[in-house]
Amino acid sequence: MKEFEVRFHLCDSEYMTALRLVCGAVGSAHGLDLDALEDFKVCVTESAIILKNCGFDSVRATFGGDGTCAVIEGEGGNPAEGENELSLALISALVDSCEIERRGEIITKVKIKV
Numbered sequence: 001m002k003e004f005e006v007r008f009h010l011c012d013s014e015y016m017t018a019l020r021l022v023c024g025a026v027g028s029a030h031g032l033d034l035d036a037l038e039d040f041k042v043c044v045t046e047s048a049i050i051l052k053n054c055g056f057d058s059v060r061a062t063f064g065g066d067g068t069c070a071v072i073e074g075e076g077g078n079p080a081e082g083e084n085e086l087s088l089a090l091i092s093a094l095v096d097s098c099e100i101e102r103r104g105e106i107i108t109k110v111k112i113k114v
Helices: 013-029 034-053 085-092
Strands: 004-009 056-062 069-075 097-103 106-113
Touching: 004 013, 013 034, 013 056, 034 056, 034 069, 034 085, 034 106, 085 097
Parallel strands: none
Antiparallel strands: 004 056, 056 069, 069 106, 097 106
16 A cells, blocks of 8 residues: 555544544455454554644644554644653554654654554
8 A cells, every 4th residue: 555644633522523534444345354353543642642642733633654554643732741651551552563763752653553
């Protein structure tokens, strides 16, 4: 599948719903079973929540590439350290691979692969 990206504001929960729909389409195109598809959607949504907790206004989500993966990167706002232990634990439990990029103590990017 060709790589593509979408951008979503984090100001409204309806954008999170739209992000989950995109994840569902990507996962379906890659042939994920129902459980793996739901895990993928949860992890991408949790990644966006992490970035929102860190003060970002929006996210850029890039899908595709090697296997079923997503790179979720924070943009704009006033980045600061946020409380994200629960979300990070959930993501780590549900995906094959999770990479976290930080600028100091601030999480700026989450890369997941199922």
